[in-house]
Amino acid sequence: MIVYALCFVLFLVGLYGVLTRRNLVKIAISLSIMEFAIFLLLVLIGYMDHGEAPIVDPEAPAALYVDPLPQAMVLTAIVIGLATTAMLMAIAIRLFRKYKTFDIREIRNLRG
Amino acid sequence: MEGMSIIVKKVAQFMSGMIFLYGIYIVLHGHLTPGGGFAGGVIMAGAFILLILAFGSSVLRLRKEVTGSSRVESAAILLVVVLALMALGIGGKVFMGNFLGKGEPGELLSAGVIPLYNLFIGIEVAGAILTIFLALVIFKEENSS
Amino acid sequence: MELSISVILGFMIIGAIYALHARDLLSAVVAMGIVGYGLVICFLLLRAPDLAIVQIVVETITLVIMVAVVLGSTSKETVTRFDRRSIMQLLATAIVLVGMFYFFLLAVENLSPLGEHSLLMSDAYVNGAVEKTGSINLVTGVLFDFRAYDTLGEAVILYTAALGSLVLLRKKGKKEA
Numbered sequence: 001m002i003v004y005a006l007c008f009v010l011f012l013v014g015l016y017g018v019l020t021r022r023n024l025v026k027i028a029i030s031l032s033i034m035e036f037a038i039f040l041l042l043v044l045i046g047y048m049d050h051g052e053a054p055i056v057d058p059e060a061p062a063a064l065y066v067d068p069l070p071q072a073m074v075l076t077a078i079v080i081g082l083a084t085t086a087m088l089m090a091i092a093i094r095l096f097r098k099y100k101t102f103d104i105r106e107i108r109n110l111r112g
Numbered sequence: 113m114e115g116m117s118i119i120v121k122k123v124a125q126f127m128s129g130m131i132f133l134y135g136i137y138i139v140l141h142g143h144l145t146p147g148g149g150f151a152g153g154v155i156m157a158g159a160f161i162l163l164i165l166a167f168g169s170s171v172l173r174l175r176k177e178v179t180g181s182s183r184v185e186s187a188a189i190l191l192v193v194v195l196a197l198m199a200l201g202i203g204g205k206v207f208m209g210n211f212l213g214k215g216e217p218g219e220l221l222s223a224g225v226i227p228l229y230n231l232f233i234g235i236e237v238a239g240a241i242l243t244i245f246l247a248l249v250i251f252k253e254e255n256s257s
Numbered sequence: 258m259e260l261s262i263s264v265i266l267g268f269m270i271i272g273a274i275y276a277l278h279a280r281d282l283l284s285a286v287v288a289m290g291i292v293g294y295g296l297v298i299c300f301l302l303l304r305a306p307d308l309a310i311v312q313i314v315v316e317t318i319t320l321v322i323m324v325a326v327v328l329g330s331t332s333k334e335t336v337t338r339f340d341r342r343s344i345m346q347l348l349a350t351a352i353v354l355v356g357m358f359y360f361f362l363l364a365v366e367n368l369s370p371l372g373e374h375s376l377l378m379s380d381a382y383v384n385g386a387v388e389k390t391g392s393i394n395l396v397t398g399v400l401f402d403f404r405a406y407d408t409l410g411e412a413v414i415l416y417t418a419a420l421g422s423l424v425l426l427r428k429k430g431k432k433e434a
Binding site for chain 2: 306307309310311314315317318321322325329387388390391392393394397398400401402408409411413415416418419423426428
């Protein structure tokens, strides 16, 4: 149980970063940290004691395999996280060229 | 963008070929070993990114490169959709069904249509990541000079 | 198993807290690497080699993209002012975080302990999967045969991100020309 609680603490650290930081790159980093915590939680739920990795040997199939369904979901989610981070970085560098700062309060005050 | 010193250039020349070969291996053996289309595609893009970072390029050559990579990724995802639609007419008549023969489990040519999906999605992911990286580098080069 | 994953999670939490409070942006990006690569070790301990390979390469590409954005444009974070508004903001954030943690602790009591997962939903995906799909990698069989529609959506998302980056990072729009 304590592993789940620590996982959620990592998620809350990321949430704290999104809520309080003013630098756009740090907001993107915190979003990424939240996603990593959720990936770990999903894979932790699917783990089985004495289970093997989900690759079947055709001659000697093992007795118990780790659940492959959360692993497939997390694989999709990892690639989607990469796409989101890449687009956020493109927006950030575009904003930096125009306003010369990454601070979100200044970007809001200037009406361009 | 400037290149790096000559040691980095020689090592990158040697390593990028092996990295690309390793990426192709991971893509083709996606149904036998861990990996699959997504991991192999990113590794293949990494070989090209290593070459671009080590040797540097002018903006003109980078623009030609980004046209090429975006065409490759568009063609690859078109092939994925064509393969999915072909399954509507053959075999089980389901969208994205597995219509080729299953074969012996454990061989390279097995698992029906899954190796083809792995290959095309691998090429598409490589093109997409290369396009994202090149778009960022071209933007930084144009607005700093 | 619980002990080793808890230790690695402890390092990841310390790295994450440092990444948020670093003065320099480059240090923050490198500290995000701690969280990402610690996750790779956790995946290997939890018997998920497929995920470990994907996470390690995706984390490397993310770090390369972030360093490319940060490198020419570092700006140090300005000193926070401790006026009344920021105190209220910190208090509201603390209430939200503590509340969420309490409700999560209530919900986690219904989960089975680590390692005693019941294969209710994955029974159809594990038993007889080698005959139905023909691939000995069960995760690839789930991704490309049983749930191929999700994989098509994922490929389209990556394609859209590449297209969106190309459109966003153009030099001139059509109106200004």
